[in-house]
Amino acid sequence: xxxxxxxxxxxxxxxxxxxxxxxxVKDEAFWKWIRDLISRGYRLQ
Numbered sequence: 001x002x003x004x005x006x007x008x009x010x011x012x013x014x015x016x017x018x019x020x021x022x023x024x025v026k027d028e029a030f031w032k033w034i035r036d037l038i039s040r041g042y043r044l045q
Contacts, residue, residue, distance in 0.1 A: 003023055004022050005020060011042065
């Protein structure tokens with residue numbers, strides 16, 4: 001699974017964000033990773 005992360009705006013997107021980093025995480029760890037980012041103040045888009 002993959003998501004893009006905008007560290008400056010603290011946004012995680014499931015759609016491409018131009019110029020931002022794409023992070024690919026194995027299926028079993030993906031939602032754990034997303035929950036961790038949310039707990040650190042990131043918003044989902």
